[in-house]
Amino acid sequence: MRNQIGEIASKLGVEQAKLEGVAVLVLPEKVDSEEINEVCDAHDSVLLAKQLKQAGIPCRTAYDLGVEPRVLDRRGADVWLGMLWLFLENTALPATVDCICDWVSEKRNAEHDDSADKETRIHVELRMQRKNNTSTIKFDGSVDEFREVMKTVKKIGAWKK
Numbered sequence: 067m068r069n070q071i072g073e074i075a076s077k078l079g080v081e082q083a084k085l086e087g088v089a090v091l092v093l094p095e096k097v098d099s100e101e102i103n104e105v106c107d108a109h110d111s112v113l114l115a116k117q118l119k120q121a122g123i124p125c126r127t128a129y130d131l132g133v134e135p136r137v138l139d140r141r142g143a144d145v146w147l148g149m150l151w152l153f154l155e156n157t158a159l160p161a162t163v164d165c166i167c168d169w170v171s172e173k174r175n176a177e178h179d180d181s182a183d184k185e186t187r188i189h190v191e192l193r194m195q196r197k198n199n200t201s202t203i204k205f206d207g208s209v210d211e212f213r214e215v216m217k218t219v220k221k222i223g224a225w226k227k
Contacts, residue, residue, distance in 0.1 A: 071151060071195065074098055080131040089124045089158035090166075091151035094135040097128070098149075108146035109139040114169055121165045123158055145173055145209075147190035152219060154196040159223040163216045174209045188212040194219060 074097055075082055085091070092115040094107040107128060118125040128135050140146055150166070152159065174186040185208055192203040192215070205215060 075131075078128070078131065078133045080133065084126065084131055087124050087156075088126050089153055089156040089162045090118065091149075092118070092125060092127045092147070093149040093151060094128050094133075095138070095146070095148040105133070105135045106138045107135045108148050109137055110145045110173070111148040111150075112137060113173075114147060114166065117169045118162065118165055121161070123162050123165055124156070125162075143174075143186045145170060145186060145188045145190075147188065149191045149193060151193045151195065152223075154194055154219075154223040160220055163220040163223075167213050167216050170209055170212060185209075192219070194222070 071085060071091070072082060074093075075085065078097070092111050094105045094111070096104045096106065099105065105128070112127070115125055115127045138146075152162065156162075170188060188205060188207060188209060188211075190205050190212075192205060194201045194203075203215065205212060207215075
């Protein structure tokens with residue numbers, strides 16, 4: 067069922083059974099790199115995963131799967147989320163998308179006051195999987211653009227195939 071993620075899971079030494087029932091995987095940057103030493107979690111992705119779990123979203127991180135990547139803590143207003151792997155057939159997808167969008171908006175609002183002149187940018191690789199088909203979007207844009215992309219992901223998830 068999780069064939070597309072299988073190669074990455076295998077490389078990390080993760081059993082595919084640990085992926086069952088998951089709505090979203092919050093994975094480190096460069097997780098599909100040839101060098102496992104390059105894998106690093108962005109601090110923002112760790113915080114997002116905590117928020118998803120607190121909201122009751124079936125979410126797993128590399129750490130949950132038994133991998134302990136180093137954590138990279140970037141400074142500044144930008145949000146770095148590594149790779150978000152969304153399973154479109156999961157019934158929790160709408161709540162997952164809403165939670166991600168709310169968290170990103172809150173993060174932007176916390177980073178800036180009314181006089182801020184720099185716009186928060188989101189950096190993420192989105193992978194969306196339905197059965198044996200996976201699509202990838204490498205996103206680098208504003209919070210508002212990200213919210214629009216995520217609304218579209220939510221609509222796609224509602225399509226029945």
